[in-house]
Amino acid sequence: MPRRPPLPESASAVIVGGGVIGTSAAFHLAEAGVDVVLIERAQLGSGSTSKAAGGVRTQFSDPLNIEIAKRSMAAFRDFGRRPGWEIELKQVGYLFVLTTESDVEEFEQSVALQNECGVDSRILTAAEALRLCPLLEGDDILAAAFSPGDGHATPEGVVQGYAFAARSLGAHVRTGSEVTAIEMSGGQLTEVVTDEGRIRTGVVVCAAGPWSRRCGAMVGVELPVTPLRRQILFTEAIDGLPPDLPMTIDFSSSFYFHREGPGLLMGMSDPDEHPGFSVETTEEWIPGLMDIVRRRAPRIADVGIRGGWAGLYEMTPDHNAIIGEAAGVSRFLYATGFSGHGFLQGPAVGEILRDMVLRRPTFVDISPLSVERFDAAALRPEYNIV
Numbered sequence: 346m347p348r349r350p351p352l353p354e355s356a357s358a359v360i361v362g363g364g365v366i367g368t369s370a371a372f373h374l375a376e377a378g379v380d381v382v383l384i385e386r387a388q389l390g391s392g393s394t395s396k397a398a399g400g401v402r403t404q405f406s407d408p409l410n411i412e413i414a415k416r417s418m419a420a421f422r423d424f425g426r427r428p429g430w431e432i433e434l435k436q437v438g439y440l441f442v443l444t445t446e447s448d449v450e451e452f453e454q455s456v457a458l459q460n461e462c463g464v465d466s467r468i469l470t471a472a473e474a475l476r477l478c479p480l481l482e483g484d485d486i487l488a489a490a491f492s493p494g495d496g497h498a499t500p501e502g503v504v505q506g507y508a509f510a511a512r513s514l515g516a517h518v519r520t521g522s523e524v525t526a527i528e529m530s531g532g533q534l535t536e537v538v539t540d541e542g543r544i545r546t547g548v549v550v551c552a553a554g555p556w557s558r559r560c561g562a563m564v565g566v567e568l569p570v571t572p573l574r575r576q577i578l579f580t581e582a583i584d585g586l587p588p589d590l591p592m593t594i595d596f597s598s599s600f601y602f603h604r605e606g607p608g609l610l611m612g613m614s615d616p617d618e619h620p621g622f623s624v625e626t627t628e629e630w631i632p633g634l635m636d637i638v639r640r641r642a643p644r645i646a647d648v649g650i651r652g653g654w655a656g657l658y659e660m661t662p663d664h665n666a667i668i669g670e671a672a673g674v675s676r677f678l679y680a681t682g683f684s685g686h687g688f689l690q691g692p693a694v695g696e697i698l699r700d701m702v703l704r705r706p707t708f709v710d711i712s713p714l715s716v717e718r719f720d721a722a723a724l725r726p727e728y729n730i731v
C-alpha cells in the first residue's frame with residue numbers, strides 16, 4: 346500500500362466535511378490563495394450530497410434563498426470553465442404543480458418576488474402544465490409555477506470538480522480521516538484533532554451536513570440540525586419521454602420526478618419518517634408513493650423500478666440553512682442545515698464562506714441566517730420546500 350502523505354501541521358483554515366459545501370469552500374478559498382485543509386472522514390460526497398436528486402432551482406419564497414440560488418445557478422452554468430468540470434447541467438425548468446387555492450396564492454406571491462429579483466418564473470394554467478409535462482394527469486390541478494432556467498445536474502460531478510480544482514490550487518483535501526475534537530484556548534480555536542493527527546489552525550469551517558450538531562458540540566456551539574431520511578427510486582426506461590421533461594413536483598404531496606437517463610428518478614417525503622441517521626432503504630413508504638403516482642402521473646405506475654437509495658436531509662426548525670460565525674467562539678464558521686436544498690446552494694455558499702474566512706463583505710447579507718435567529722425567535726421559514 347502506498348503511504349499517505351502526512352497531514353499538514355498547520356493551516357490558515359480547516360474545513361470539516363467533504364460534501365458540496367466543504368469542497369466548494371475549499372475551492373473558493375484555495376483560489377483566493379488561502380492555505381486550506383479539508384477533512385472528510387469517508388469519501389468525498391459520500392454524505393447527503395451523493396444522495397441528492399440534483400435539482401437546482403431559483404424558485405424560493407425567501408429573497409435570500411433566491412439570491413443565493415441565482416448566484417449558484419450562474420456558477421453551475423459556468424462550471425465547465427470554472428472550476429472546469431462536466432456536471433451534466435440540464436436546464437429543463439422546475440414545474441410546481443398546484444392543487445389548492447392557498448398554494449396558488451403563495452406561489453403567485455413568490456413568483457412576483459422572484460420576478461423582482463430577476464428570475465424568469467411564471468404561473469401557468471393547468472393546460473399549459475400538462476403540455477410541458479405529458480406524464481401529468483388530474484382534474485384537480487389548478488395551476489403551476491414554472492421557471493425555465495432551473496433544472497438538474499450531477500452532484501458527484503460538482504463535488505469532484507471542486508475537489509480536483511481545489512487540490513490543483515494547493516488545497517490539502519484529505520479523505521478517510523475523521524475530526525474527533527477541536528481544541529480552544531481562551532475562546533480562540535487552536536487545533537483540529539483528527540484520527541491521523543493534529544492541525545494547528547485559528548479558523549474552522551463546519552460543513553458536516555447532517556452530522557453538524559456533533560461538530561458544533563466540539564466547541565460548545567449548538568447547531569440545531571436534525572437528520573431525516575429521504576428515499577429515491579429509479580424507474581426502468583420509459584418510451585417517448587420528452588428530452589426536456591421538466592423537474593416536476595406535485596407540491597401538496599411533495600412527489601417529484603425528473604429524467605435520469607432513459608427513465609425517471611422520483612422521490613417523496615414520508616410523513617411517518619422519524620429523525621435519525623439510518624440510511625437503510627425501506628419499502629414501507631412505497632405504497633403511499635404509488636397512491637400519489639397513480640393519481641398524478643399514472644403512466645409511471647406501470648413502469649418497473651430499477652433501484653433506489655436513502656440519504657439524509659439535514660433539517661432545521663424553519664427549513665432554512667444556518668450560515669454564520671459562532672458568537673462565543675472566535676472564527677468557528679458554520680454552513681449547514683440546508684433542509685433539502687443544499688446541493689443547489691453549494692456554489693454560492695462556498696463563495697460566502699471564503700469571504701467570511703477572509704473577513705470580506707459577502708455578496709448578500711447573510712446575517713439573518715445565523716444560528717442566533719432561533720434564540721431571538723426570528724425564524725425565517727421557507728415555504729417553497731420539497
Ligand SMILES: Cc1cc2nc3c(=O)[nH]c(=O)nc-3n(C[C@H](O)[C@H](O)[C@H](O)COP(=O)(O)OP(=O)(O)OC[C@H]3O[C@@H](n4cnc5c(N)ncnc54)[C@H](O)[C@@H]3O)c2cc1C
Pocket residue numbers: 361362363364365366367384385386387388389390391392393394395396397398399400401522523524525552553554555556560575576577612655656657658659680681682683684685686687688689690
Ligand atoms: C434524497 C435526497 C434528495 C435531495 N435532493 C436535493 C436536490 O434535488 N437539490 C438540492 O439542492 N438538495 C437536495 N438534497 C439535499 C442535499 O443533498 C444536501 O442539502 C447537501 O448535499 C448538503 O451538503 P453538505 O456538504 O452540507 O453535507 P454532506 O454532503 O452530508 O457532507 C458532509 C460531510 O461531512 C462529513 N463529516 C461529518 N462529520 C465529520 C467529521 N467529524 N470528520 C470528518 N468528516 C465529517 C461526512 O462524511 C459528509 O461527507 C437532497 C438530499 C437527499 C437525502
